[in-house]
Amino acid sequence: xxxxxxxxxxETLRGRNMRQLLLRAxxxxxxxxxxxxQARGYAGLRSTHTTLLSNMPxxxxxxxxxxxxxxxxxxxxxxxxxxxxxxxxxxVTADPTDGRVRRLELTKEGKKxxxxxxxxxxxxxxxxxxxxxxKALRAVLDGLAAFNRAAD
Numbered sequence: 001x002x003x004x005x006x007x008x009x010x011e012t013l014r015g016r017n018m019r020q021l022l023l024r025a026x027x028x029x030x031x032x033x034x035x036x037x038q039a040r041g042y043a044g045l046r047s048t049h050t051t052l053l054s055n056m057p058x059x060x061x062x063x064x065x066x067x068x069x070x071x072x073x074x075x076x077x078x079x080x081x082x083x084x085x086x087x088x089x090x091x092v093t094a095d096p097t098d099g100r101v102r103r104l105e106l107t108k109e110g111k112k113x114x115x116x117x118x119x120x121x122x123x124x125x126x127x128x129x130x131x132x133x134x135k136a137l138r139a140v141l142d143g144l145a146a147f148n149r150a151a152d
Contacts (some may be wrong), residue, residue: 004035029124030047030078031047032120034046034123035116036120036124037120040120041114045113051077051080052084053084053089053113057072058114060106062102064077064094066104075133081104088110089106089107090105090107092104093105
């Protein structure tokens with residue numbers, strides 16, 4: 001157990017713990033991806049939409065699968081699916097073998113969005129490499145990949 005220190009010391013420690021660093025980095029990357037996609041013409045895209053898009057297999061899947069991967073409720077993921085369907089990026093249909101399951105499939109525009117997002121990520125990785133150096137970025141990416149493999 002840590003000794004009680006000043007509020008400033010505790011805030012400094014809190015801001016440097018793994019969870020806080022990962023959450024902040026995730027918010028920064030998510031913000032930059034959405035801005036990059038909006039600059040490419042996806043004006044209605046919001047950061048919450050990436051929760052579904054980044055957790056849905058490119059070949060399609062279900063609302064339940066995407067929700068589980070994202071760690072959010074099926075209801076919340078369902079609302080995102082409705083919004084993305086209204087925007088023309090997804091088609092949501094009932095599963096032919098189980099009508100309770102809602103299937104997600106990218107539309108032609110949705111596939112274009114996903115391909116554009118890969119280009120945006122590549123641009124961001126180049127920008128981040130300039131920001132912190134290519135070796136530091138590679139160490140971050142390799143470390144996160146190793147952690148995810150080991151902890152998942």
